[in-house]
Amino acid sequence: xxxxxxxxxxxxxxxxxxxxxxxxxxxxxxxxxxxxxxxxxxxxxxxxxxxxxxxxxxxxxxxxxxxxxxxxxxxxxxxxxxxxxxxxxxxxxxxxxxxxxxxxxxxxxxxxxxxxxxxxxxxxxxxxxxxxxxxxxxxxxxxxxxxxxxxxxxxxxxxxxxxxxxxxxxxxxxxxxxxxxxxxxxxxxxxxxxxxxxxxxxxxxxxxxxxxxxxxxxxxxxxxxxxxxxxxxxxxxxxxxxxxxxxxxxxxxxxxxxxxxxxxxxxxxxxxxxxxxxxxxxxxxxxxxxxxxxxxxxxxxxxxxxxxxxxxxxxxxxxxxxxxxxxxxxxxxxxxxxxxxxxxxxxxxxxxxxxxxxxxxxxxxxxxxxxxxxxxxxxxxxxxxxxxxxxxxxxxxxxxxxxxxxxxxxxxxxxxxxxxxxxxxxxxxxxxxxxxxxxxxxxxxxxxxxxxxxxxxxxxxxxxxxxxxxxxxxxxxxxxxxxxxxxxxxxxxxxxxxxxxxxxxxxxxxxxxxxxxxxxxxxxxxxxxxxxxxxxxxxxxxxxxxxxxxxxxxxxxxxxxxxxxxxxxxxxxxxxxxxxxxxxxxxxxxxxxxxxxxxxxxxxxxxxxxxxxxxxxxxxxxxxxxxxxxxxxx
Numbered sequence: 001x002x003x004x005x006x007x008x009x010x011x012x013x014x015x016x017x018x019x020x021x022x023x024x025x026x027x028x029x030x031x032x033x034x035x036x037x038x039x040x041x042x043x044x045x046x047x048x049x050x051x052x053x054x055x056x057x058x059x060x061x062x063x064x065x066x067x068x069x070x071x072x073x074x075x076x077x078x079x080x081x082x083x084x085x086x087x088x089x090x091x092x093x094x095x096x097x098x099x100x101x102x103x104x105x106x107x108x109x110x111x112x113x114x115x116x117x118x119x120x121x122x123x124x125x126x127x128x129x130x131x132x133x134x135x136x137x138x139x140x141x142x143x144x145x146x147x148x149x150x151x152x153x154x155x156x157x158x159x160x161x162x163x164x165x166x167x168x169x170x171x172x173x174x175x176x177x178x179x180x181x182x183x184x185x186x187x188x189x190x191x192x193x194x195x196x197x198x199x200x201x202x203x204x205x206x207x208x209x210x211x212x213x214x215x216x217x218x219x220x221x222x223x224x225x226x227x228x229x230x231x232x233x234x235x236x237x238x239x240x241x242x243x244x245x246x247x248x249x250x251x252x253x254x255x256x257x258x259x260x261x262x263x264x265x266x267x268x269x270x271x272x273x274x275x276x277x278x279x280x281x282x283x284x285x286x287x288x289x290x291x292x293x294x295x296x297x298x299x300x301x302x303x304x305x306x307x308x309x310x311x312x313x314x315x316x317x318x319x320x321x322x323x324x325x326x327x328x329x330x331x332x333x334x335x336x337x338x339x340x341x342x343x344x345x346x347x348x349x350x351x352x353x354x355x356x357x358x359x360x361x362x363x364x365x366x367x368x369x370x371x372x373x374x375x376x377x378x379x380x381x382x383x384x385x386x387x388x389x390x391x392x393x394x395x396x397x398x399x400x401x402x403x404x405x406x407x408x409x410x411x412x413x414x415x416x417x418x419x420x421x422x423x424x425x426x427x428x429x430x431x432x433x434x435x436x437x438x439x440x441x442x443x444x445x446x447x448x449x450x451x452x453x454x455x456x457x458x459x460x461x462x463x464x465x466x467x468x469x470x471x472x473x474x475x476x477x478x479x480x481x482x483x484x485x486x487x488x489x490x491x492x493x494x495x496x497x498x499x500x501x502x503x504x505x506x507x508x509x510x511x512x513x514x515x516x517x518x519x520x521x522x523x524x525x526x527x528x529x530x531x532x533x534x535x536x537x538x539x540x541x542x543x544x545x546x547x548x549x550x551x552x553x554x555x556x557x558x559x560x561x562x563x564x565x566x567x568x569x570x571x572x573x574x575x576x577x578x579x580x581x582x583x584x585x586x587x588x589x590x591x592x593x594x595x596x597x598x599x600x601x602x603x604x605x606x607x608x609x610x611x612x613x614x615x616x617x618x619x620x621x622x623x624x625x626x627x628x629x630x631x632x633x634x
Contacts, residue, residue, distance in 0.1 A: 008032075011049065011098075016086060019047055019102060028166075030054045030064065035105065038083075044105045045083060055096040068101040070144050070167045078135035080104050080155070080165040106165075108158050111151035115217060122253060125218035126282045128154070131162025132211055133275035139167075140204040140275065147202060149210035150191045151217065189230035189237075190223040194266050197234035205268040208275050212263030215282065219256065220248040224264060238266070239432030255285045262293060383437055385427035386420045391441050394420040402433040410440050411502065417444035443502075450506055452497045454489050459510060462489045466506055474505030478512045482538035482569040486513030512566075515539070517573060519563035521556055528556055528575060538569030543577050551578035 007013065007021060014020050019036040025046070026033040031054075036047045054060045068085040075081065084102035111128065114120070132154060139146060146153075146167060155163040193209035195202055216224045224242035227233040242264060246254040259281045265271045272278040281291050381401050386394035395405045412421040424438040425431055448470045454462045463473050474493075481490050493507040494500060515537050520528035525543060532539040543556075551557045558576035561567055 008052070012088070015047065015088065015100065016084075019045060019084075021047065030060045036102075038102070046103045046105045047100055048103060049088070049100040050098050052096065052098065055098055061099060064099050064101075067167045068099075071103075073142055074139055074144065074167075076135055076138040078131045078162050078164055079138065080106060080163050103165075104163075106155050106157055106163050108156050108163075111154040111156060111214070111218075114156055115151055115221065120218050120221075122219060122256070122286060125215060126279075126286045128156065128162050128218060129211065129215045129282055130279045132164055132214065133279035135162075135164035136204070136207050136211060136275040139164075140207070145202055145204055146207050146210075147196070148188060148191075149207055149214060150188045151214060152188075154214070189233040190225065192234055192237050193268075194238045195268065197237045203268070204275075205271050205273065208263060208272055208278055209265075209268075211275060211278065212260060212271075216242070216245060216260055216264070219252050220245050222248065235436060239435045253285070255288070255290055256282070258291045258293075259285050262291070380430035380432050383423055383425055383427050383429050383431055386423060386439065387427070388415060389420045391418065391420065391439070394439055398423070398437050398439060403431070404434065404436040406436055406438045408438055408440055409443050411444065411446035412440075412442035413445050413447075415442040417442055446502050447499045448502050448504070449499055450492055450494060450496055454492060454496055456484055457489050459487050459489065459508065462508055470502040471500065472503060472505045474507040476508045476510060478510045480515050480566070481511040481513070482515045482536050484511035484513075486511060513568065514566040515569055517559070517561050517563055517565045517567050520559060520573075520575060521563070523556055525554075525556070525577070532573055539567060540570065540572045542572050542574045544574055545579045546576045547581045548578050549581055553578055553580050 011021070015036070018040050019038055022035045022037060024032060025035045028048075031048050031050045034047045034049065036045050037043075038045045050061065050064050068082055071079065071082040072085070081104040082101055083104065086100060088098040088100060090097050109117075132149065136146065136149070144167070146164070148166065149164070153164065153166040155165060157163060189197075191210045191213040193202065193206040196206055213224055225233050225236040225240070227236060244254070244257040245252045245260055246257055259278075262270065262281075263272055263278050272281065285291060381403070383403070384397050384401055386397055389397070391407065395407070398405045410421060415421040419442050421440045421442040423440065431437070450471065451465050451469060454465055457465070459476070466473055479490055484490055488511050489508060490511050491509045493509065500506070517539065518531045518537060520531055520541075523531065529541045531537065532541045546558075548557075555578040556575050557578055560574045561571075567573070
């Protein structure tokens, strides 16, 4: 054997000293399938081994063993054969015993792959359906119901043969053959029969329904029912009629429509009663023979009263009249007796005829009434109009109409909050009884108004108000404001009072509680004071005169705080105002003669130490004090 990929821990290369594992060729929901060589018969086989991660589940182990037992009892060219079965012993790596089965090795594609890759014509679809139906006829004859007929479980070999496989959920036909076992749903929703979807007992006609779903997908490319979840698909199997194949794909001959309609009947008694009958109807349609269902007609039996009757006409052995040796014409003496006998017989005939008429009428009435009751039971019901009703009233009205109700919420521009806005299906639509109807309750308009009173509120109060309005808080930015306190709301983005969608983010603009000092240089006193004391600034101005020769008189040349600096409203801004420097008066220079006379006089009248200096005022005015009178002294 050539080198192949490593096997999982605990799986031997040689099983039962006979089957040599070569490679992994497939994986299923509970087991892996390996290609192996049977050294006894020198042939390739497929070995299906339960995976270790599922071997601890008793339900999975029982299902695996049931598959081996079910298929081993079947022997048919259209069913994948099982040659051998057993269990692998536990090992150090794998503590559980692993069941396995050795099956026929089939090369080809699953029908699911064929549908996804190729366009299928009617002839091929009928041929595949014939192979599946022959396999089902054989399994049904052995009281085995497959319960999971679907494209993934049908192989088309390289030679073109059809093989039905995976009897993992097959059951013997008994009272336990229901859709669920141990609370686990079995089968595939797109190919469920209605009784499987309802959890009822299944029989061979459930397989025939699934075969019909398979044929439907073969000729249209899609299953008869699809949905978002298996539950929704199962509901459709129970209560809805699939569109005719010719309506889904215009290339399909409408001659197949009545055959598909019968095989997909909701009631088992209305379907084909054998898989072979379904296959025969398909082949007739392929050959141009239209399918017509013979209406069931009740058999009418007549009870003979007397005389000879043909038993082939009445269905009963007729009573014979007694033999006589005399010819009735010559039995004159017996005439009165015969007359009496005929009269009594005539009365009995009338009585029995009346009873028969009444019985037939009563039976007809009961049959017709039963048909009407069944039609009423299956008849679809119109979805009532519940718009603008409360949730409780709308739900009650829908339940009274036999519907199941699922409630969802949505925004509505024309329906008030907490009122019913619509249903799905819409009102007036004819829907099968017990179907699920989605009831939509309005949450009001999707448009929300940003409250106008958010301005001049604290951040916490603004957040609460937005949340109550159905909006979210976005980013938070800050701007200077002289009138709004720190961390209180100045505005929003979008603007206050504007309309936005519910759940939208609204950005908050909060106050820093500061203002920027304006630049008042080169302004007049009046303009500077107005600029500082403006409502959106709120500062106070203080003008200080500063003697300087650098600026013209009255020029505002400096301020504190500086321009663009941040300040708190009410702060004082000092502004320097230029005023001229005052001029000093120079002292006059005396003439030489005056200086000499004054000097001599001073020297005569005063001592040097007693000389007085002019006062500051005199110095600035340039005038000296008047001289003393002669003879005067200290």
